[in-house]
Amino acid sequence: MSDVVEKTLTALPSLLSLDSHPGSAKLSSTSKLGNLIRGITELTSKHEEEKLIQHELLAIKEQVSSPNTTMRQMKELMVRSIYCEMLGYEASFSYIHAIKLAQQGTVLEKRVGYLAVSLFLNESHELLLLLVNTVLKVGVGLHNIHHTMPKREFRIFDCRVLCSQDLQSTNLIEVCMALTVVSQMFPKDMIPAILPLVEEKLNHPKEIIRRKAVLALYKFYLIAPNQVQHIHNKFRKALCDKDPGVMTASLHIYLQMIQENPEAYKDLTPSFVTILKQVVGGKLPMDFNYHTVPAPWLQIQLLRILSLLGKNDQSTSEVMYEVLDESLQRAEMNHNITYAILYECVKCIYTIHPKSHLLEKAAKCIGNFVLSPKINLKYLGLKALTYVVQQDPKLALQHQMTIIECLDHPDLIIKRETLELLFRITNGQNVTVIVEKMLEFLCISEDDHTTIDLVGKVAELAEKYAPDNEWFIETMNTVFSLGGDMMQPDIPNSFLKLLSEGFDSVEEDRKLRLFAVNSYIPLLRGEPGKLPQRFLQVISWVLGEYSHLREDLEPAEVLSLLAKLLDMKNSSSETKSWVLMAMTKLCKGGADASVTQEVSETYSSSLDTVLRQRAHELQYLSQDPELRARVLPRGAKPETLEVDSSLSFLDRFVSEALAAGAAPYKPPHQWQEELDQSKALSLEPYGLSLPISMSSCSITDRQSPTLLSMSSGLSGDSADLSHKGGSSALKLDGIKRVWGREGYLAQREPVEEAAQVEVPSPIQSPGRQGEGDSLHSQTPTQTPTPEPEQEKQQLASSLFVGLASQSSVSLMGKSEPTPQRFRRKAKGQGLGSSFNANEQISSSLISPPSAVDNLLCNNLLDSNNSSELAEQTSQLSQSLTTANGTCHAEAELTESDTKGCNPALRRDNCVVAAGPGPHNDPGRLTEVCLDSYLPAELSGLSHSEIAPLCANQSLNLSACHVQKEDSLILVVFIMNSSESAIQQMLLQVDSEELEVSCLCNSLAGEVTSHSVAVGQYSLTVKRPAVHVEVVGTVSYQLPAGTSQSLQFSYKVPLTSFIRPFVVSTEEYGTMWLSFSHDTKQNLTLINDNQEPLTATLNALKKKLQLHVVEVIGMEGIVACRLLQDLPCLMHCRVNAGWLAVWLRSPVPDLPDCLIYHCQRALQSL
Amino acid sequence: MRFLLLFSRQGKLRLQKWFTPLTDREKKKVIRDMMMLVLARPPRSCNFLQWRDLKIVYKRYASLYFCAGLEDKDNELLALEVLHRYVELLDKYFGNVCELDIIFNFEKAYFILDEFLMGGEILETSKLAVGVSMEEADTLQEEEKEQEEVGKTDKERFACGRGLRE
Secondary structure (H helix, E strand, O other): OHHHHHHHHHHHHHHHHOOOOHHHHHHHHHOHHHHHHHHHHHOOOHHHHHHHHHHHHHHHHHHHHOOOOOHHHHHHHHHHHHHHHHOOOOOHHHHHHHHHHHHHOOHHHHHHHHHHHHHHOOOOOOOHHHHHHHHHHHHHHHHHHHHOOOHHHHHHHHHHHHOOOOHHHHHHHHHHHHHHHHHHHOOHHHHHHHHHHHHHHHHOOOHHHHHHHHHHHHHHHHHOHHHHHHHHHHHHHHHOOOOHHHHHHHHHHHHHHHHHOHHHHHHHHHHHHHHHHHHHOOOOOHHHEEOOEEOHHHHHHHHHHHHHHHEOOHHHHHHHHHHHHHHHHHOOOOOHHHHHHHHHHHHHHHHEOOOHHHHHHHHHHHHHHHHOOOHHHHHHHHHHHHHHOOOOHHHHHHOHHHHHHHHOOOOHHHHHHHHHHHHHOOOOOOHHHHHHHHHHHHHHOOOHHHHHHHHHHHHHHHHHHOOOHHHHHHHHHHHHHHHOOOOOOHHHHHHHHHHHHOOOOHHHHHHHHHHHHHHHHHHHHOOHHHOOHHHHHHHHHHHHHHHHHOOOOOHHHHHHHHHHHHHOOOOOHHHHHHHHHHHHHHOOOHHHHHHHHHHHHHHOOOOOHHHHHHHHHHHHHHHOHHHHHHHOOOOOOOOOOOOOOOOHHHHHHHHHHHHOOOOOOOOHHHHHHHHOOOOOOOOOOHHHHOOOOHHHHHHHOOOOOOOOOOOOOOOOOOHHHHHOOOOOOOOOOOOOOOOOOOOHHHHHOOHHHHHHHOOOOOOOOHHHHHHHOOHHHHOHHHOOOHHHHHHHHHHHHHHOOOHHHHHHOOOOOOOOOOOOOOOOOOOOOOOOOOOOHHHHHHHHHHOOOOOOOHHHHHHHHHHHHHHHHHHHHOHHHHHHHHHHHHHHHHHHHHHOOOOOOOOOOEEOOEEOOOOOOOOHHHHHHHHHHHHOOOOHHHHOOOEOOOEEEEEOOOEEEEEEEEEOOOOEEEEEEEEEOOOOOEEEEEEEEEOOOEEEEEEEEOOOOOEOOOOEEEEEEEEEEOOOOOEEEEEEEEEEEOOOOOEEEEEEEEEEEHHHHEEEOOOOHHHHHHHHHHOOEEEEEEEEOOOOOOOHHHHHHHHHHHHHOOEEEEEEOOEEEEEEEEOOOEEEEEEEEEEOOEEEEEEEEOOOOHHHHHHHHHHHHHHOO | OOEEEEEEOOOOEEEEEEOOOOOHHHHHHHHHHHHHHHHOOOOOOOOEEEEOOEEEEEEEEOOEEEEEEEOOOOOHHHHHHHHHHHHHHHHHHHOOOOHHHHHHOHHHHHHHHHHHEEOOEEOOOOHHHHHHHHHHHHHHHHHOOOOOOHHHHHHHOOOOOOOOOO
């Protein structure tokens, strides 16, 4: 039929030019758009089209700016501008007129105006502000009309605006238009302006308006969740709306909210189940049917919500079994839409707590999908299989022949999806076959995104399951060649790291390295110009480090091969600097000298500074073998380099600069905040920003596909999560956890299925299996020609080997039949790390070899959970002791900063050695006795060491601070060291950053000789700073009558004000969204024997008195508050050997201060 | 749903709707990539594609390709039916709709889409309701004495067999 249309189209120009014909005459006379279209169709070249459109645009431009143009004409002009823009020509001059049209036109003109606006402007366009006004006007106008005007006036008003009869409907159209535009393109900082009006519409009598209002709010929620938080109860009202359409619309918001925090909405489960029951039972009006299926959109939405609610929650899951069963049964019609429902049903059943008879049905469904002759269903079947295969590998076994057929499917999409499935079932036994298939696909794939993704997967499988050295190196060579320069930089990074760190056996390491060297030499001898830059960089590094392992290879030869790379035209300067580095390692003088001399001379005058530096290094080191041996020792073990990321060695410089009047440093984000005058909080959407969420992890974290899904969101998580405790709300998309060692598999295996499914050995003929399986009878493999069949069977046995045994161990981690060859040490520097020659070498060498295996990690997590519980119970009792710990730590930390007056702290009886300065001595002498002057109510609590502040002939001032649970008390001791009494003593204490309130003052104005007066002040933080300072003055009168004063200052570390902040995960989530000040930084992880995240968090907790809210996998959330009530939340995630920390607080500067202290705390360990 | 595109077999864009903000450059890139990907697909192949992190669902109706970009959580089959329902709506409105209707009355096609989808989500599933609201608008239009049924009258002249059918 399409041919007919094409004929029509080709005939179009001639037909349209038949001016004599009445139809086309009308077209040409009344419609300029028609003219334009006709004109374009007649053209033969792109160039002509360009000319015509430019001409057209000029004409439009002239007309739109003419004052005589009516709105009606304007509407027509806009349509033409839209057309031109659609063809790819810019008509920006018309944008402002589009807005004008939306502002001033009649309803229909407005509509075109809005359409033009929505097509022309994007979110950031400056003209949008004008549009907001327009929308507001409409909104406000209507708002006023509805609520304030008497009915008659309202009619008059409307008539004037719209010149039409049907008031009600025209009105609606206007509101609808405004809402549509609002939902489509509203910039987030303008939401507050429009929000109340949209909210208002939730109560509109017309359901279509309510629907649109709800959807508009949904969009707002996605853009800026914290701004619509206050209307949650209105969402509930929308959920209960009598119009099913409004209710359906509200489900979008619920899906989003439940995704972020399922725990908070568990109570709605029965309601959702009831709604679904009613829908499935056909209780909705016929209007909602789609091809006789009742409200499929609604059904699917509900199924998604239910799967989120039922995940890892047996009791909630039980509520929904019945309705899921019913949904499966009802959806039996042979139509796409029912398949869509079935697919969602299956996903839901496999996500929630397992129920055996539902799983059977779901498995059957997946079977039907996979075996379907319809290609779309097959595709979805494969996706579903990928999703469930880790918990139910037998399902893959059942369909192995189909899978193999899909592997040779002519449609690349199907092929690609099959590889995804195979990737999930890879083990030590089938890895070579699967990787081979993947590489085959890579050779034909043209899509960059697919290549990057697949290359990453191959690299990962190779590292994980490589059967031997040769295979590993060869596979990686292919990966580097095919992946080219697009691949993720961490692939070469971790490959080099793996080589350099080595494994358990020295001999094995040597062999692996030698093999790598051996494989690279022929590559360089061949046509190195064809290899990607990244690969060349890897080759140069490996040759530089390990070519000495091959004894028959002269360094001179390697050097000349490397020098050849330098001469190649397409070598990037990055590659060149790698090559130069490698040459520096290799050159020994003597015969090599000429080559190196030449090279270093060429590049020592290079414009590229890095290259120039490398060249100079090469020059000097090649001439001085002794120095070279010291700088670049051969076979050196990777060492850990300490990097002081907080730059604390500059503290002194900074404080001096500050004292000299320099402006304090502001981090860039703070600058921006100050620049942004907008009142709106600039927050990214929760789901995207908080890295706990699944989506962000799966995209960024290529390295752990066993832990997270990679490109396919369908895939469940891996065994890693299976040990995790059940109650946490912030889960990754886990489906595995529910599968215990003798969990579901044992329950659900009915005898007959076991008979056909429990393929005892991988060698078993798949054909036979097919006979036993009724589903298989549908496959075309039943009567194949013998030869390809045999091939396929062979392939099947090699692909699905190990699966059966794997299933019987029930997936407690990927328990391998063969030991993993390359047991990974900690993964290399992450995605973000640039693949820079200078940094890379060091970073790949320095990372401490913290061998954290996934399984190990799990165990630790478990113990961690329990220990955390114990800690929580004893938290109150502990808090004071930890306070001591804090003081202790601070003592060391603050030493360097506070010079003259050193508030060295002491921990009960053990005095921390504080550097004895000249001022200290008098303080020290009096210290013991001052202790006893500590007010009785404070004496039981831990206090910092009593530090001398200042002294003169008559007075000795000292101070300390005492940590109480809800306050910090500053105690000032004034000792009269003179022989006579001191009178009219007045002590004043103040601070810029702190709120100081006097608690009790025993200074009765007079201090007798050799006695001590004590002042107590309660301190709370007004404005956070890294160190806060209290300044004070003592004024007094000597008996002689001369009045004197003495000034002092006392520094208190901010850490003394930190208290644990006990919140639940849900509360944390809510608060997180509402806090506007944040900062992000990478901290070093503690790598002792423990799991690094837990170890680091525990250390922070101990040192800084933080409260660890929850630890999930590689992430942890921590909360603390600064006295009195300045909360700060901290989100930590282990990422590529670092602890990526993100702090948020309602208080400016607090996150920055806290991050500083975290850094210091971790360094001091 | 992230976006919806309609383009012809010749690679001419007929309608574009973006449900998430993108810059003009990104839009152009998406349009170009979609045409490249979709137009190159052989007949009878899978209607689903993967493009970057998006799922692409496309369907050909006569000479027009309907192409939607979905987020990962979205259901492909359902999206296919969304496209189909849109075609049904166009068909109902224009009466045996063909590409010419959409070329000449593209703004109408946009309005119908706005009645049907909002922000990438289904707003109104009832064919009837969408039809009614479109008619209401058209009544208004007639009041304003604008008769822009150009494409339609033109089309009537080659009435047979040009509907947007698979």
